[in-house]
Amino acid sequence: MSSSLSExxxxxxxGAFGVFIxxxxxxxxxxxxxxxxxxxxHGLSDFVQTQxxxxxxxxxxxxxxxxxxxxSSSIAIAIAAPLGVGAAIFLKELAPAxxxxxxxxxxxxxxxxxxxxxxxxxxxVLAPAIRDHVAPIFYPLGEYVPIxxxxxxxxxxxxxxxVLALMILPTMAAIVREIFSAVPQHxxxxxxxxxxxxxEAVRVAxxxxxxxxxxxxxxxxxxRALGETMAVTMVIGNRNAVSLSLFDPGQSMASLIANEYAExxxxxxxxxxxxxxxxxxxxxLVVNAVARIIAKRSAAKWK
Amino acid sequence: xxxxxxxxxxxFMVTTxxxxxxxxxxxxxxxxxxxxxxxxxxxxxxxFLISKGIGALSWEFLTSLPAxxxxxxxxxxxSIVGTFILVLFASLLGIxxxxxxxxxxxxxxxxxxxxxxxRLCAEMLAGVPSIVVGLFAYFVxxxxxxxxxxxxxxxxxxxxxxxxxxxxxxxxxxxxxxxxREAGLALGLPRWQVVMRIVLRGSRKGLFxxxxxxxxxxxxxxxxxLFTALNSRLWSFSATQPISSLPVQIYTYATSPSEEWHxxxxxxxxxxxxxxxxxxxxxxxxxxxxxxxx
Amino acid sequence: MEHNGSYSGHNGSYSSHNGHVSLVGHGDNFExxxxxxxxxxxxxxxxxxxxxxxxxxxFSRTVSAIIGPSGCGKSTFLRCLNRMHEEIxxxxxxxxxxxxxxxxxDMFSEPANVRRHIGMVFQKPNxxxxxxxxxxxxxxxxxxxxxxxxxxxxxxxxxxxxxGLWDEVKDKLxxxxxxxxxxxxxxxxIARALAMAxxxxxxxxxxxxxxxxxxxxxxxxxxxxxxxxxxxxxTHNMQQAARISDTTAFxxxxxxxxxxxxxxxxxxxxxxxxxxxxxxxxx
Numbered sequence: 001m002s003s004s005l006s007e008x009x010x011x012x013x014x015g016a017f018g019v020f021i022x023x024x025x026x027x028x029x030x031x032x033x034x035x036x037x038x039x040x041x042h043g044l045s046d047f048v049q050t051q052x053x054x055x056x057x058x059x060x061x062x063x064x065x066x067x068x069x070x071x072s073s074s075i076a077i078a079i080a081a082p083l084g085v086g087a088a089i090f091l092k093e094l095a096p097a098x099x100x101x102x103x104x105x106x107x108x109x110x111x112x113x114x115x116x117x118x119x120x121x122x123x124x125v126l127a128p129a130i131r132d133h134v135a136p137i138f139y140p141l142g143e144y145v146p147i148x149x150x151x152x153x154x155x156x157x158x159x160x161x162x163v164l165a166l167m168i169l170p171t172m173a174a175i176v177r178e179i180f181s182a183v184p185q186h187x188x189x190x191x192x193x194x195x196x197x198x199x200e201a202v203r204v205a206x207x208x209x210x211x212x213x214x215x216x217x218x219x220x221x222x223x224r225a226l227g228e229t230m231a232v233t234m235v236i237g238n239r240n241a242v243s244l245s246l247f248d249p250g251q252s253m254a255s256l257i258a259n260e261y262a263e264x265x266x267x268x269x270x271x272x273x274x275x276x277x278x279x280x281x282x283x284x285l286v287v288n289a290v291a292r293i294i295a296k297r298s299a300a301k302w303k
Numbered sequence: 304x305x306x307x308x309x310x311x312x313x314x315f316m317v318t319t320x321x322x323x324x325x326x327x328x329x330x331x332x333x334x335x336x337x338x339x340x341x342x343x344x345x346x347x348x349x350x351f352l353i354s355k356g357i358g359a360l361s362w363e364f365l366t367s368l369p370a371x372x373x374x375x376x377x378x379x380x381x382s383i384v385g386t387f388i389l390v391l392f393a394s395l396l397g398i399x400x401x402x403x404x405x406x407x408x409x410x411x412x413x414x415x416x417x418x419x420x421x422r423l424c425a426e427m428l429a430g431v432p433s434i435v436v437g438l439f440a441y442f443v444x445x446x447x448x449x450x451x452x453x454x455x456x457x458x459x460x461x462x463x464x465x466x467x468x469x470x471x472x473x474x475x476x477x478x479x480x481x482x483x484r485e486a487g488l489a490l491g492l493p494r495w496q497v498v499m500r501i502v503l504r505g506s507r508k509g510l511f512x513x514x515x516x517x518x519x520x521x522x523x524x525x526x527x528x529l530f531t532a533l534n535s536r537l538w539s540f541s542a543t544q545p546i547s548s549l550p551v552q553i554y555t556y557a558t559s560p561s562e563e564w565h566x567x568x569x570x571x572x573x574x575x576x577x578x579x580x581x582x583x584x585x586x587x588x589x590x591x592x593x594x595x596x597x
Numbered sequence: 598m599e600h601n602g603s604y605s606g607h608n609g610s611y612s613s614h615n616g617h618v619s620l621v622g623h624g625d626n627f628e629x630x631x632x633x634x635x636x637x638x639x640x641x642x643x644x645x646x647x648x649x650x651x652x653x654x655x656f657s658r659t660v661s662a663i664i665g666p667s668g669c670g671k672s673t674f675l676r677c678l679n680r681m682h683e684e685i686x687x688x689x690x691x692x693x694x695x696x697x698x699x700x701x702x703d704m705f706s707e708p709a710n711v712r713r714h715i716g717m718v719f720q721k722p723n724x725x726x727x728x729x730x731x732x733x734x735x736x737x738x739x740x741x742x743x744x745x746x747x748x749x750x751x752x753x754x755x756x757x758x759x760x761g762l763w764d765e766v767k768d769k770l771x772x773x774x775x776x777x778x779x780x781x782x783x784x785x786x787i788a789r790a791l792a793m794a795x796x797x798x799x800x801x802x803x804x805x806x807x808x809x810x811x812x813x814x815x816x817x818x819x820x821x822x823x824x825x826x827x828x829x830x831x832t833h834n835m836q837q838a839a840r841i842s843d844t845t846a847f848x849x850x851x852x853x854x855x856x857x858x859x860x861x862x863x864x865x866x867x868x869x870x871x872x873x874x875x876x877x878x879x880x
Contacts, residue, residue: 025424031438115433116550
């Protein structure tokens, strides 16, 4: 075989794998669109504005799960962002090397824990703790502020948000640490050379230029939270309704599909679940893309 | 700057020294508390898993089928076997395709338009929620074949594995120094032989790590299996039958009303975590330096 | 900065015990005030001993050069003079560095306070990328709690004028610091250091990343600056040391080989290693 022919064959085979990846991604989108077609051909605006989800009499609206997904993910990032950034600052900038490597290792391991394990722990440990110890503190406040209205059953939007926070925390911490690592040492020294304290040097030389990167990390972590399924399914309470109280049970897009798909037999029901899946796919991809755009814009600052 | 201004400035800065120092100490304190908070969930989760799960682990647990509802005893042997079978199926498709795409990306020039489309698709694929992968696999591998099956579950897991392997292996192959390739080409070897014999060989540890990470990830996935592999209460070695897996079985047990089954769920969870963290640890140990040729 | 008397009431944390030191054996009596001196200073990276018992004097209102082949420990030595060396993991220093008669390695001495008096300019121009030209100059003061806008404006203008950058940037003070050319960036960094009103500025090969024209401007600037601030400069460029410095120290593998007035060192070195180095036979 001539070497140029073998070269060609090699390139073609590799190219075929590349084509496969592209086809795979497109077919995910296409199959979901086809599956959801009976619902989305009437337009999505009704679908996303209807709150009722009742398979028995064939009413399908995605408002409740959209709400549940957005609120639980927002709680998650509100907790995970400060924790992740704080941990990253401590580990990368302040802690002694040995402490930092132990902590980093533990955070890395947290990232490897499967979703169902978080769900199990959230369901048996965290949910009762929130029901018995956290929620009662807020009950008096709940009379005036609806988001704290009780009672808490343990499982609910807040519990889901907290579990999600733990799950996206390693992503957050790891990306932010990478961003800090990209800041050249001479920047820190420039700040220290002006007589700043360690903390001031971190603020001026490390945090300030990393702001866009941190934002991008937070968006990326949120994207992960939006699509997270098992842990949420186990702790969110699985009730298809919009409720203002964080202690109330709710439902996310992913948990709705996980709960109902295997038992769905009516074709309208399946199509509606597919439409929820499509919606989730589109939201995830858009949020991921936003994170990537922010990251690209802020990258390549250091020469 | 005027000498007088200078002196005033220096004196003023002395007045703020103590405050700045206090702020520094306070910030250090707050940040170290945040860091401790960030690692405490892992410790808490592992602690609970061990304390609740260790009692459930036994030879019977590892080797037998579940006991009927309400009876104690029984085990998750069928789920352990099921997880291995599912991951095996997933690897059969996921590893070659993942590597193929990874090599393609690493071998194509940074400017190539097609390669950047492939890279973008791989990144998007990695961002697809796992439950959506399940829906997709249901359409592709369940509906046309008339039922839930181990094969469909394996397919779903492979879709999870492919972008992980592709992206990690590209990264690893890009670490190969240019002079290694050039040395091979200078010997008159065609490019495909340089890649297959020299580049891949030198990176084999890194590539193995990529597989290990993807397998660890796939072994813990639940959502894509819910309506592809489904679950089973029996031993199953067939590709065309529903099959049990550790994560799905844990989920089923955890959401059941039976106290005995909760026990089983904790035992299964401990086992799953040992398996997944073990693989991640091994991967980390193998490839801590991220250097070529190690 | 508060403008209502909070200036008064506090004395600087350093009293002046300025010693008088003469360099004996150098013909005419070179005599000046010592502002900074190291005594038996050692420094390590891990187990690597990079500075070996170096004792040196630096005089007020002079430019002092430290020369030597790469890896001789000159940068490390310089970084020990304001306790910057210890910021690198695994690095440590032992010995005495007296600034205006007080040991900066004293256990009660804060590195941050030391660096407020002994500023630093680095090899690569390193303005803060997220900040404008103006913010870059006054960031040190801002951190120190100076808040009054007109004070900051005045000081920024004075410092930018001092480094000869004012006319070039006065119309674009809010442009990013990184929008300037390399030489301008380095002058901006010098202005940033000057704004803290330091007594000494340490410079670690400040022109090695610059083109010859920018280098010449910085050299002129240093000669001008020494009227108000003492400068210690590490350089691998011997012509530069000869052109701008008053005293020169020659380091070789962590040892101080020779120290004296620049003219003497370059025309009449006492040690053969010095002679071989400055005549270009090694290094």
